[in-house]
Amino acid sequence: MYAFDYQRAKSVADAAAAFEKADDAAFLAGGQTLIPTLKQRLRQPSVVIDLGTLTELKGISVTQEAVIIGAGMTHAEVAASPEVAKAIPGLADLAAHIGDPQVRNRGTLGGSIANNDPAADYPGAVVALGATVHTSTRELSGEDFFTGMFETALAPGELVVKVSFPIPRRAAYAKFRNPASRYAIVGVMIAETASGIRVAVTGAGPGVFRVPEMEGALSQNFSIAAIRNIRIPADDLNADIHATAEYRAHLIGVMAERAISAIA
Amino acid sequence: MIDVALTVNGRAMTVSVEPRTLLVEVLREKLRLTGTHVGCDTSQCGACTVHLDGLSVKACTMLAVQAEGRSVTTIEGVAPDGVLHPMQAAFREHHGLQCGFCTPGMVMSALALVERNKNKPLTEEIIRSELEGNMCRCTGYAGIVASIAAGAKAMGAKVEG
Incomplete structure (x- = not known):
């Protein structure tokens, strides 16, 4: 160092x-x-x-519409919160499977999304749930906040203060994880929100992305059968020693099916 | 250099460190508490696990300055009077170690997982999932899982199976 x-x-x-x-x-x-x-x-x-x-970055509050989590809340705190588990069980479950217990006792929501590792879990939840990121200067949607691999819209000196997750009708996250690092090789979060079905994929590409074709199909018929024939092109997906782009493309379908099973 | 006031194994102290000094370096090199091991130094293996205000953390992935005002417990603090803690005794009894390098971290994680799951019966599944941050390259984990179940029982925890 x-x-x-x-x-x-x-x-x-x-x-x-x-x-x-x-x-x-x-x-x-x-x-x-x-x-x-x-x-x-x-x-x-x-x-x-x-x-x-910073106590300003701590705390979890729940309103009728949203779960608001301070950027400084650790993954373990989010995972153990009865309020989060009651309002958005899929989010508590996601937090409970980040890294390992020791990492979860230190790592934070704000740190995770500000870093925007393409294999991180939280970006999937921010985008799938249509969350709002509150920074020290403004409010941003997930799509506007995450701008690319390890890139966000944060300006120098701007920091994440809290994230407001609208409470969905139902949501679940399924992750195919790297067994050593526990990062997502592919993670898919599916949420039925007030503004419709949202499907967000993390781990597979250079950053979190939505799958409009799956969202459309699930809006018609919320079932595994509805997405079974949807093929995700491997062109822009990540490839490394853990998984080829083609394998990641395949896993998006498998993880989406698992998320649907967990919800339905 | 920055002065950091912290408590280690119940003893309040102030240590003077460079900002880049890791907590594990203070523990091992300044305080000579060499029970806390450095295995991978990349946050993977968990040999450096200590408790920070009762929660398990990797001491190789924390700056010493971040421990300001906090209470740290190392493996030395688990058996302060030289008598093995029931969890340590269980590791000895149930073949929970071979080379022993990962053992301090395993015991610290074991104590943390017993505490974190005290409101429900402990199962093998819980023990295994809670050990994800600790690697052992000798035992294949069966002895470690059995040791933790036995140690938890000896500590008064409810264990299933």
Whole structure:
């Protein structure tokens, strides 16, 4: 790890101001991605600004319409929340299967979506549920927030404060995971929301994406049979030592079927 | 250098560290608590698992400065008077280790999983899924799972099967 300065933010405004002042700052949430990245010398920030003690980023609240989760909530906290499990069980289940118990005790919702790893789980939930990302300066839909592989719409110094997940009629997430890293080789979240059926895929492509063809078919007939013949082209999908693009394309169908079974 | 005030195994202390110092480096190199092992140093293997305010974390994937004001328990803190904790005794009794390198992390994860699941009966399935963050390259895990079930029982937990 290269040397860096360290600053513990006292508030969201303080964190943004510190970022502004630094040459090349990095926000530290749970550190489950940033610290390994620093160890590999893939990043060399001049200062690390720790968001870990900000109470503004904590808390879960539930309204009639939505579950609002603070960016600093750990995956373990989301998974263990009775409020989340009652309102959106598919979201609690997703959080319960990120990484491993130790990672879930440190990793946060805000850190996960701000990093936008193409194999991360939360982007699937943000897009499938039609969530709104509240940053320190504005509100964004998932489609506007996630802009590409490890890329988001966040401006330098802008940070995620909370995410508001509209409560769907029903939703489920199915993941084919890498057994070592537990990241999604392919993850599919399907939700029946107020604005219709939404199908979001993570792990398979350079970033989270929706599958309009499946959404249309499921809107007509919410069943496995309705999507069985839909073929996803492998052209733009990821290929690595774990899975070819063609295999990932196939897995999208399989995970979608599993998500439908879990819901229906 | 930054002063970090924390509690380690019940003892309040202040350590002076560089911002990039990992918690596991403070534990092993400054405090000489070498029971916490570094296996992979990439957040995979769990040999470095300690408790942070009672929750299991990987000490190789946390900066020491992030432990400010927090309470850390290492494997040394599990048996402070030199008598094995029931979970440690169960690992010895049920062949829960061969080379022993992963064992401190396994025991810390075992204690955390017993605590986290105290409101329901512990099953083999729960134990196995809770051990996803800990790797053992010797045993094949059967002895570890049996040890944790026995250790949990000895701690008064309800265990099924």
